[in-house]
Amino acid sequence: MHCVQSFFSAVFGQRLKEMVSLNYLKHVFDLPLPFFYTRKIGEITSRFADANNIIEALANTIITIFLNIWIALLVGLFLFLQNAALFIISLTIIPIYALIVIGMKDLFVVINQEVMESDAVLGSTIIESLSGIETIKSLRSEERLYEKAKKEFHSFLLKKINYDKLDYIQQSLKAVVKQVLNLIVLSVGAFLVINKSMTVGELFTFTMLLTYFMGPLESIVSLQPKLQQAKVANNRLDEVNTIQSEFAKSRRVKKTDRLDGDIVVNNLNFNYGYGARTLKNVNFRIDKGSKVAIIGMSGSGKTTLAKLLVGFLESDDKDSILINGYDINSIERNALRHHICYVSQDDFVLSETICENLVLGSGKEITLKELRSACKIADLDSYIMTLPMQYDTLLSENGGLLSGGQRQRLAIARAILSPAKVLVFDESTSNLDVLTEQKVLDRLLKLETKTIIFIAHRLNITKKMDRVIALEHGSVAEDGSPSELLAHKGLYSSFLGI
The missing domain is CATH 1.20.1560.10 (ABC transporter type 1, transmembrane domain)
Structure with a gap:
């Protein structure tokens, strides 16, 4: 028994x-x-x-x-x-x-x-x-x-x-x-x-x-x-x-093709819990296909703003972020992240092959030609081709085979391979040397079909951008082209030491 x-x-x-x-x-x-x-x-x-x-x-x-x-x-x-x-x-x-x-x-x-x-x-x-x-x-x-x-x-x-x-x-x-x-x-x-x-x-x-x-x-x-x-x-x-899933809330916009347009931020405010406001009355517009840099001192709200754009954080203010005219809170979260890809400074690498890491989130069959093309933009292809198994090389936990800069370039290539029309790079080139960073940046700026947003500390990144948005204490201090802001002799110029 x-x-x-x-x-x-x-x-x-x-x-x-x-x-x-x-x-x-x-x-x-x-x-x-x-x-x-x-x-x-x-x-x-x-x-x-x-x-x-x-x-x-x-x-x-x-x-x-x-x-x-x-x-x-x-x-x-x-x-x-x-x-x-x-x-x-x-x-x-x-x-x-x-x-x-x-x-x-x-x-x-x-x-x-x-x-x-x-x-x-x-x-x-x-x-x-x-x-x-x-x-x-x-x-x-x-x-x-x-x-x-x-x-x-x-x-x-x-x-x-x-x-x-x-x-x-x-x-x-x-x-x-x-x-x-x-x-x-x-x-x-x-x-x-x-x-x-x-x-x-x-x-x-x-x-x-x-x-x-x-x-x-x-x-x-x-x-x-x-x-x-x-x-x-x-x-x-x-x-x-009992904590509600972020996908539990019913949101009316479920198709990604409805999001292909400009991003508008209107009087955006945000604070973590009961703390002081991290963002205060933030206003700006990012046109479809433009290349924009968001700069500011540490603690000015740059990363918070980036995470709000991709829906990791959520503001209670109605219509504070509009994507192609749709309130971001009305957009189904998978659709939003299909449209906007966020790449952090320390992006995650799985204990899988380089190929499997690259196609993570792509949502479709990726050819070797497409893999190599994305990795060439990220200046990683030449290194991968020197490995014995090349794109089938198995990475150890958190990409132990790769250096910090190579992990960042893998994350950049992965973002390029994603279906996202908007790429948000949050200090995603911080581990690259200046020359490699410049090469990668130049190639990214040639992606005409992508809207690219750089959250940057290195101000050399900003010089080739269409627009620069400078944050100070959670508010937009300056917004314009690099040449306009240099002529203004304000916060941007002081960051550059001019």
């Missing part, structure tokens, strides 16, 4: 794991970007362990209850028919078990919450430390980070031991109750044998069958700690699942 129960639990658990874990992962992928700004990666990934706790509890509960209730009912009926008095005495274990379970329920909730939160903190510290191992070694901070992880690991172990203690106390209490009940049953049974109300054989049979009656009951009661653990895990999953 135990083998059958274990088999069905494993099979049922696999089905549940696929459903719960994949649904959680899909929901996480669909969450808006601000969610990830306020959560550590370890806290998000720890929910997968929570999902496993839920699955294990559900699988065990359903199978255990389904099988054991029938066994308990059948054996119980036989025990009742054999000796009703002894059976009624045996049933007293049920309310006693229930009292033990109910009495310790809140304690299990608290300790489970502490264990899961401590595990999430520890996981976050380890992930962050390994992700930043180069910086840690550079600053000789290995010991400090180790001590931090050690402290959090000890905290996790202490909470886990507290949970094990509580579970052991509950199991011990149930064992004591069971032994006392067995003693009472044997004592009453011996009295009945002495009074010749039952034979020794009947008492022996009753006590043997009582084991088969108590076993299923114990299995059902033993589910309580796992159910409590699953309840806490479910609450932690709900903290993420």
